[in-house]
Amino acid sequence: MEYFQKYKNYFIAAGILIVGILIGSLFSGGGSENSHKDGEHEYVQDPETQLWTCSMHPQIKMEKPGNCPICGMELIPLEESDASESIASNEIVMTEEAIQLANIQTTVVKESDAAKEIHLLGRVKPDERLLFSQVSHIPGRIERLYVNFTGEKVYAGQKIVRIYSPELISAQKELFETIKSKEVYPQLYAASRNKLKLWKLSDAQIDAIEKSGKVQEQIDILSDHSGYVMQRNVELGNYIMEGQTLFEIANLGTVWVMFEAYESDIPWINIDDKVTFAIQALPGKTFTGKVTYVDPFVSSSTRVAKVRVEVKNPNNKLLPEMYANGRITAEMSNVEDAIIIPKSSVLWTGKRAVVYVKVPHERTISFVFREIELGADMGDYYIVESGLEAGEVVATNGVFRIDASAQLVGQKSMMNPEGGVVMTGHNHGAMDMGDGNNTKGTMDDDSSMDHSKMETKTDHSAMDRRLKVSETFKGQLENVFDTYLSIKDALVKDNGDMAKTQAGALLDFLAKVDMKLLTDHGAHDHWMTISKEIKSSSKSISETADIEEQRGHFKHLSAHLSKGVRLFGVNQKIYEQFCPMADNNKGAYWLSLEEAIQNPYMGGKMLTCGTTESTIDQ
Known part of the structure; x- marks a missing residue:
C-alpha cells in the first residue's frame, strides 16, 4: 500500500496517456486502410473506384496500375478532382507540362473585316500612250544628224535631221512659178504652199524659202514630239522613204x-x-x-x-x-464580320482543312479535331466559311504535335480522318515513332522518360509522309539546309559572330526559294507556315552575337527546318540528334550530316553530349 501511495501520480499519468491514445485511434478510423507512404509512393484506395493515368497522356485511364500503352511510362493514380471533370471520348487531353514542352499556343477566333495586305513586285515602264515614232514625210538622203544617240532628249519643233530631196526641189520650183501668178491664180499658189505643209514643213520654213527666192537643196526635218530617244533607226547617208521611222521617242512625264x-x-x-x-x-x-x-x-x-x-x-x-x-491594303466589299483564323492553325490534307479547337474545361486542357471550310486567303489569315464560331479557341502553334498525339491514341487526325487505333509497336518500352522503325529504350520500373524528347518525337509521325515536289525546289531548300549546317558548326565552335553572319546568309537563300514551284495546295501552305518560322528564327539569330541567345533561337529553327526536310526532302541522309541538357534541361534537337555528336547547344563545354535519335532519308 505504501508502494502504491508512493507511485500513485505515475499510475494516474500512465492511465490518462493510454486513454488518449485509444480515443485518438477511435476518431482517426484506424488509419490502416487509407494510408499514403510518401517515401514509397504507395497509394491505397478503394480498388473499385481507383483509376490510373499517364502524366504525359492524361487521356489514358486504366483500372489497374502498370505502364502507359503509348509511351511506356509508369501510370499514376488519377486524382478525384481530375476524374470528376467530364472528358469526351474524342478529346485529346494534354498536361500543362506537355503544352509547354510542345510550345503549343492558341488564338481566339474573331470577327474582322475581310482586309488583306498584298505585296507586289513590278517594274517602271513608259506610258504606252506617250510612245511616238518620228517619221520622215519627205523621201531623200540624210545629209546631217542633229540627234546622235539613244537617250537624248528632244523637244517638239527641234531639228533632228537634214535631208537632200529631189522631190522637195521640184516642189519649191512649183512654188516659185505660182508666186509669179498668185494675183491671177491664187488657188495655185495656195496649193503649192499646202503641198509643202503636207510634208511637215512649217510656215516659217516656207516663208524663208519664198523670201530667199532660191531653191534650197537641203531641208531640216523637225521633231513632232517631246521626249527621250528610245531607239535611233537611221545613220548618216541613209536614203529614206516617205513614212520611214527615224526615231522612237518616249515622253516620261x-x-x-x-x-x-x-x-x-x-x-x-x-x-x-x-x-x-x-x-x-x-x-x-x-x-x-x-x-x-x-x-x-x-x-x-x-x-x-x-x-x-x-x-x-x-x-x-x-x-x-x-x-x-x-503594297495594297485591299478589302472585299461584299464581306463583313468575317470569321478569320491564322494560317498556322490549319492542317491541310488533300481538300480537307483541319483545326484543333480547345475545349473550355476549368481544370483540364484538351483539344478536339474539327474539319472546316475555308474561304478567301487574307495573307497571314484565312476566312472561315463554316465550322468555327467567333470566341472559340484554336491551336496556332504546335498543331502537328496535337495531331500526332491524336494519331497515337486512335482519335481522328489529319492523316487518319476516320480515327482508329494506331499500331505503336510498343513492347516493354519500345516505341514506334510512325516511320516503321522501332526506337527502343529500356525503361525500368523506377526510371522516368525524357518528356521533351518524347513530345518532339511524336510530332514526326505526322510529318513522315513525304510530299512530292520538283527537284528544283528541293535544290533551293538544300541551299537553306546547307547554310543551317554552317550555323550549327559556328555554335559548335562557340563562334557567335560566325553564326550571326551565316544566319543572314540563310535568310538570303530562303528568299530565293520559289514558292510557285509548289503546285500542290497543301504543299504550298505547309511551306508558307514553315518558311515563316524559319525566317523568324534566322532573323533573330542574325540580330545578336550573344551565343546563348542564338542557341535558344537555333532550337526553334531546327524544329521547323526539320518539318520542312521531312515533308520535302533535300537529297541527303540526315541525322536527327538530341541534347537532354539544352534549354535548361528541357532538351533540344538539331540536324546533322554526321552521326558523330558535335553538340551546338553545349559547344566546347560538352561537345559530345547527346544521342542520335532518328534519320531522315533522301
Missing part, C-alpha cells in the same frame, strides 16, 4: 508601274485601289498611285496577272525598268 499579282490576289485588287510603293534605286522615298488597269488574263507560265499603276514623273526620277516593291 507620266510612267506606268507594272506590278505582277498572283492569281490568288487578283480578286482582292480593284480599279482605283491606292498603291504605296518604293523604288529600290531610290531608297528612302515612297510613291503613291492608283490602280488603273488589271490584266484580264493570267500568264500560263508564271501564273500572274499585270496590275498597272499610273504615276506622274515631273522630275524624271522614275526611269524605265527600275524595280518597284508595292
Whole structure:
C-alpha cells in the first residue's frame, strides 16, 4: 500500500496517456486502410473506384496500375478532382507540362473585316500612250544628224535631221512659178504652199524659202514630239522613204508601274485601289498611285496577272525598268464580320482543312479535331466559311504535335480522318515513332522518360509522309539546309559572330526559294507556315552575337527546318540528334550530316553530349 501511495501520480499519468491514445485511434478510423507512404509512393484506395493515368497522356485511364500503352511510362493514380471533370471520348487531353514542352499556343477566333495586305513586285515602264515614232514625210538622203544617240532628249519643233530631196526641189520650183501668178491664180499658189505643209514643213520654213527666192537643196526635218530617244533607226547617208521611222521617242512625264499579282490576289485588287510603293534605286522615298488597269488574263507560265499603276514623273526620277516593291491594303466589299483564323492553325490534307479547337474545361486542357471550310486567303489569315464560331479557341502553334498525339491514341487526325487505333509497336518500352522503325529504350520500373524528347518525337509521325515536289525546289531548300549546317558548326565552335553572319546568309537563300514551284495546295501552305518560322528564327539569330541567345533561337529553327526536310526532302541522309541538357534541361534537337555528336547547344563545354535519335532519308 505504501508502494502504491508512493507511485500513485505515475499510475494516474500512465492511465490518462493510454486513454488518449485509444480515443485518438477511435476518431482517426484506424488509419490502416487509407494510408499514403510518401517515401514509397504507395497509394491505397478503394480498388473499385481507383483509376490510373499517364502524366504525359492524361487521356489514358486504366483500372489497374502498370505502364502507359503509348509511351511506356509508369501510370499514376488519377486524382478525384481530375476524374470528376467530364472528358469526351474524342478529346485529346494534354498536361500543362506537355503544352509547354510542345510550345503549343492558341488564338481566339474573331470577327474582322475581310482586309488583306498584298505585296507586289513590278517594274517602271513608259506610258504606252506617250510612245511616238518620228517619221520622215519627205523621201531623200540624210545629209546631217542633229540627234546622235539613244537617250537624248528632244523637244517638239527641234531639228533632228537634214535631208537632200529631189522631190522637195521640184516642189519649191512649183512654188516659185505660182508666186509669179498668185494675183491671177491664187488657188495655185495656195496649193503649192499646202503641198509643202503636207510634208511637215512649217510656215516659217516656207516663208524663208519664198523670201530667199532660191531653191534650197537641203531641208531640216523637225521633231513632232517631246521626249527621250528610245531607239535611233537611221545613220548618216541613209536614203529614206516617205513614212520611214527615224526615231522612237518616249515622253516620261507620266510612267506606268507594272506590278505582277498572283492569281490568288487578283480578286482582292480593284480599279482605283491606292498603291504605296518604293523604288529600290531610290531608297528612302515612297510613291503613291492608283490602280488603273488589271490584266484580264493570267500568264500560263508564271501564273500572274499585270496590275498597272499610273504615276506622274515631273522630275524624271522614275526611269524605265527600275524595280518597284508595292503594297495594297485591299478589302472585299461584299464581306463583313468575317470569321478569320491564322494560317498556322490549319492542317491541310488533300481538300480537307483541319483545326484543333480547345475545349473550355476549368481544370483540364484538351483539344478536339474539327474539319472546316475555308474561304478567301487574307495573307497571314484565312476566312472561315463554316465550322468555327467567333470566341472559340484554336491551336496556332504546335498543331502537328496535337495531331500526332491524336494519331497515337486512335482519335481522328489529319492523316487518319476516320480515327482508329494506331499500331505503336510498343513492347516493354519500345516505341514506334510512325516511320516503321522501332526506337527502343529500356525503361525500368523506377526510371522516368525524357518528356521533351518524347513530345518532339511524336510530332514526326505526322510529318513522315513525304510530299512530292520538283527537284528544283528541293535544290533551293538544300541551299537553306546547307547554310543551317554552317550555323550549327559556328555554335559548335562557340563562334557567335560566325553564326550571326551565316544566319543572314540563310535568310538570303530562303528568299530565293520559289514558292510557285509548289503546285500542290497543301504543299504550298505547309511551306508558307514553315518558311515563316524559319525566317523568324534566322532573323533573330542574325540580330545578336550573344551565343546563348542564338542557341535558344537555333532550337526553334531546327524544329521547323526539320518539318520542312521531312515533308520535302533535300537529297541527303540526315541525322536527327538530341541534347537532354539544352534549354535548361528541357532538351533540344538539331540536324546533322554526321552521326558523330558535335553538340551546338553545349559547344566546347560538352561537345559530345547527346544521342542520335532518328534519320531522315533522301
